[in-house]
Amino acid sequence: MLKKVNFPLFSIFRQNMNNEVKHIAFFDIDKTILKINSGEALIRHAYSKGLMSTIGLLKAIYTGLQYKYGWKDTHKIIHKMGSWLKGLSEDKFNKLSNEIFHKDILPNIRPNIIHEIEKLKADGAEVVILSSAVESICVPLGNHLKVDDVICTKLEVKNGKFTGLPVGKFCFRDEKLIRLKKYCEERDYPLSDAAYYADAIDDLPALEKVGHPVCIAPDKKLSKIALQRGWQIHKW
Numbered sequence: 001m002l003k004k005v006n007f008p009l010f011s012i013f014r015q016n017m018n019n020e021v022k023h024i025a026f027f028d029i030d031k032t033i034l035k036i037n038s039g040e041a042l043i044r045h046a047y048s049k050g051l052m053s054t055i056g057l058l059k060a061i062y063t064g065l066q067y068k069y070g071w072k073d074t075h076k077i078i079h080k081m082g083s084w085l086k087g088l089s090e091d092k093f094n095k096l097s098n099e100i101f102h103k104d105i106l107p108n109i110r111p112n113i114i115h116e117i118e119k120l121k122a123d124g125a126e127v128v129i130l131s132s133a134v135e136s137i138c139v140p141l142g143n144h145l146k147v148d149d150v151i152c153t154k155l156e157v158k159n160g161k162f163t164g165l166p167v168g169k170f171c172f173r174d175e176k177l178i179r180l181k182k183y184c185e186e187r188d189y190p191l192s193d194a195a196y197y198a199d200a201i202d203d204l205p206a207l208e209k210v211g212h213p214v215c216i217a218p219d220k221k222l223s224k225i226a227l228q229r230g231w232q233i234h235k236w
Contacts, residue, residue: 005092011223024189025120026206027113027147028198029131029138034108038137041104043084047097052084056112086164090157097136105141107158112236113216116197119147126189130206132172151179177205199220207231 029038045172083136085093117127127147129138138152154167169175184194194213196203201221207213214232215222 008148018073022187022189023124023193023195024126024184024187024209025117025197025212026128026130026151026197028203028216029129029133029141030154031199032183032197033110033113033129033141033145034105035110036104036108037135038100038105041191042096042134042137045100046102047082049094049096051088051096056230065105065220083164085155085162086160092158092164093135093162097111097134098140101137101140105137106144109141110216110236111144112234113197114145117147120126120195121146125195129178130171132170132176173223174205176203177209180206181209201225 005191027033045051057113120127127151128151129147130151131138131201132153134150138150142150151171153171155164156165156167171179184191191209195214196210197205197214197216198207199216200218200219215226216234216236218226218233
């Protein structure tokens with residue numbers, strides 16, 4: 001009786017091609033690598049430490065509801081999500097991020113994601129974080145998981161304080177796809193040999209373009225599309 005073997009995502013593909021194939025896997029963070037949303041954790045801790053006013057908290061909650069229920073254009077909502085940081089010193093925010101990383105981020109990494117990344121790297125894949133989350137969360141997480149690179153949102157700082165704006169654009173929705181494509185083009189990775197692991201309907205533009213879309217505990221809208229198109233779904 002043959003023993004069942006669970007091949008890593010790209011192993012079967014490479015065997016079929018019978019030669020060396022460059023392959024790469026991108027991973028979202030919030031609700032994909034993590035069970036939680038890192039932005040919500042930042043806001044919660046910022047308020048508890050007096051770094052955010054009650055009015056700021058209420059605005060953040062309302063913005064979150066607008067996003068969740070589609071009450072307003074998503075791009076306009078995302079553009080406002082960093083506004084609560086305006087005037088906050090970079091040092092205080094980095095200390096807050098470091099505390100959150102140990103209290104909220106590390107305990108909420110999905111164990112199966114760790115195994116998946118290890119399998120992919122053992123199979124020769126380059127692994128890259130691609131997330132709308134902020135740099136102070138993404139970079140330490142990337143170092144912890146030993147990924148090859150990090151693509152994320154960088155926040156603008158002037159005179160040691162945040163302006164409430166991103167450097168460039170928030171790494172969200174279509175911007176994720178733009179950065180994914182640019183990364184692959186610069187390193188000669190065909191999109192057909194790229195995977196993207198994500199959880200939300202807002203990740204659809206990138207998921208549609210890669211050869212290996214993988215949905216991790218997807219939301220209802222993404223789950224419906226993934227089932228229709230026969231994409232991989234994991235409830236990790």
